[in-house]
Amino acid sequence: MASSSAQNLTRIPIPPADNISAIRFSPDENSSAFAVASWDSKAYIYRADQGTMQTKFTCPFPTTDCCWLDSTKVVFTSLDARITVMDARTSQIVAQLDRAHDNGIRAVSRVDHGTIITGSWDRKVKQFDIRSMKNTATAPVSAKVFCQDITPEVPAPSAYNGSSSSSSSRKLVVGGHDKKIHVFELRGGSIAKIKEEDSALKYQLRAIACMPDGLGYVQGSVEGRASWDYFEPDMIQKKFAFKCHREQTENGMEHIFPVHDIAFHPKWHTFATVGGDGTLCMWDGQAKKRIWKTSKFDDEISALSFSANGQYLAMGVSSTQSVDGPKEIWIKQLADHEVVPRSHQLQNPAQRR
Secondary structure, eight states: OOOTTOTTEEEOSSOOSSOEEEEEEOSOTTOOEEEEEETTSEEEEEETTTTEEEEEEEOSSOEEEEEESSSSEEEEEETTSOEEEEETTTOOEEEEESOSSSSOEEEEEEEETTEEEEEETTSEEEEEETTTTEEEEEEEOSSOEEEEEEOOSSOOOOTTTSOOOOOSSEEEEEEETTSEEEEEEEETTEEEEEEEEEOSSSSOEEEEEEOTTSSEEEEEETTSEEEEEESSGGGGGGOEEEEOSEEEOTTSOEEEOOEEEEEEOTTTOOEEEEETTSOEEEEETTTTEEEEEOOOOSSOEEEEEEOTTSSEEEEEEOOSSOSOSOOEEEEEEOOGGGTSOHHHHHHOGGGOO
């Protein structure tokens, strides 16, 4: 592996034994702990500052996604539609619910410290109270859920212009196998669909991440393309799509790879994409510019996450097509010049490389 931004890279010595489904950092700004879901039917907790595995536990089936409820409790979902809540300090199972859906759970998102929303291949999204492990709301989706995200509890003022969402309710954004975007409003414990529209991307969706300011989201597809989208119709002129994770061959052909994951930097609101070409790209969405791109890792990058304080980036290297190939977790300690928006660099020359 080599990188054009290779400083401060550490490889975790004990990675999962199979493909990496998801990586999620703790919401605690003083913690470098992160959770990893994997197809080896295990759930892991690592420490970025130490570059070590903290704990793990075994599940009956592959784990598909994860999210943190608070600084100690992590929710893992699995292929058998099971929801498991683990104490990250002790690796003890705090709560568990079997058959939460009629098919495997693809995605899980935190609503608050006691509530989650899961999206499944059974074409439903469900809300659960983790304290009682009860299903408190359900909404149908006209397609299998392939990816989802929720707007922040408290929308952060934009790092670009200070604006943020004024909505009193949060939104759940779902990407389905029908290549549509399904937007739900979360209000008073209910899940109400407010919009269903064709994706700005023509091919199957793989990843969605909501903007920290709550105004929109970025989506990525299997066709090496992503789009920057807003919820409100009056901002449609600011939407755009762009190519990414593609390679030019010597004979002039173009190899196109899927976008596997998307994540926003918590402080600067720039965002990263990772893909099947084995690279990570850092983007300034407002400037419509790529900030930097790594050289190729030894296989696809299937997942990524930023730490809550923005100091660390974790990447999972594993094939999404085969059980063969390397299984690696890389940690990068970030410098400000690698994540600040282009506009901020122009205003503050000291932030440049």
